[in-house]
Amino acid sequence: GENVEQHPSTLSVQEGDSAVIKCTYSDSASNYFPWYKQELGKGPQLIIDIRSNVGEKKDQRIAVTLNKTAKHFSLHITETQPEDSAVYFCAALFTGTASKLTFGTGTRLQVTL
Amino acid sequence: SAVISQKPSRDICQRGTSLTIQCQVDSQVTMMFWYRQQPGQSLTLIATANQGSEATYESGFVIDKFPISRPNLTFSTLTVSNMSPEDSSIYLCSVTGQGLTETQYFGPGTRLLVL
Numbered sequence: 001g002e003n004v005e006q007h008p009s010t011l012s013v014q015e016g017d018s019a020v021i022k023c024t025y026s027d028s029a030s031n032y033f034p035w036y037k038q039e040l041g042k043g044p045q046l047i048i049d050i051r052s053n054v055g056e057k058k059d060q061r062i063a064v065t066l067n068k069t070a071k072h073f074s075l076h077i078t079e080t081q082p083e084d085s086a087v088y089f090c091a092a093l094f095t096g097t098a099s100k101l102t103f104g105t106g107t108r109l110q111v112t113l
Numbered sequence: 114s115a116v117i118s119q120k121p122s123r124d125i126c127q128r129g130t131s132l133t134i135q136c137q138v139d140s141q142v143t144m145m146f147w148y149r150q151q152p153g154q155s156l157t158l159i160a161t162a163n164q165g166s167e168a169t170y171e172s173g174f175v176i177d178k179f180p181i182s183r184p185n186l187t188f189s190t191l192t193v194s195n196m197s198p199e200d201s202s203i204y205l206c207s208v209t210g211q212g213l214t215e216t217q218y219f220g221p222g223t224r225l226l227v228l
Contacts, residue, residue, distance in 0.1 A: 043219040103156045
C-alpha cells in the first residue's frame with residue numbers, strides 16, 4: 001500500500017542554524033506533497049506544499065525540494081528560531097484516492113537558544 | 114483557507130459511553146475528513162464524510178464504532194461509540210476547499226481521554 005517514510009524522528013538545532021527533514025514515498029505517480037507543522041495542543045497547520053511539476057518552492061525561511069526520480073522530498077528551514085519548535089509532518093497524495101493523504105511519522109524539531 | 118472549529122476541544126469520558134464531536138467550517142467545502150492521532154503518533158484517516166450519503170471508511174474503521182454524519186457542505190459530526198481507553202486520542206477534522214483542490218486544512222482537534 002501507500003507508504004511515506006520520514007527522517008529523522010527528532011532533530012535538535014541551535015537557533016540560527018538550518019534544519020532539514022526528509023521524506024520518501026512509494027507511489028511514483030504521486031503528485032502533491034504538503035508539509036504540516038503541529039504545535040503542542042493544536043491541529044496541523046499547512047506551511048508549504050509542492051506539486052510534481054515543480055522541483056523547488058520557497059516561502060521566506062522555508063523551502064521544499066522534490067526529486068521525483070528518487071521519490072523523495074525535503075523540508076528546509078533556514079535561520080531557525082525558537083518558534084519553529086514543533087512536530088513536522090510530510091504527506092503525499094496518492095493517485096486514485098481522491099484527495100486522500102498519507103502522512104509520514106513526524107519529526108520533532110527542537111530549536112535551542 | 115477555511116476556518117474550522119471543533120467542539121468539544123477536549124473531554125474526559127467513561128468507558129462504555131459515546132461522544133459526538135462536531136466540525137463546523139466557515140465556508141462550503143468539497144471534502145471533509147476525520148483523522149485520529151494517537152498520543153505521539155502520526156495522523157490516520159478514519160473516514161471521508163460524504164454529504165447526503167454514508168461515509169467512506171478506511172481499513173480498520175467501521176461505521177458502528179465511528180458513525181459519521183454530514184448533513185451539508187459546512188458541518189460534520191463524528192461519534193466515538195462504546196469507548197475504551199484505547200480510543201484516547203486527538204480527533205481531527207480536515208477539509209479541502211471548493212472545487213477539486215487537494216489542499217487540506219485541519220481543525221484544532223478534540224482531545225479525548227477515556228478512563
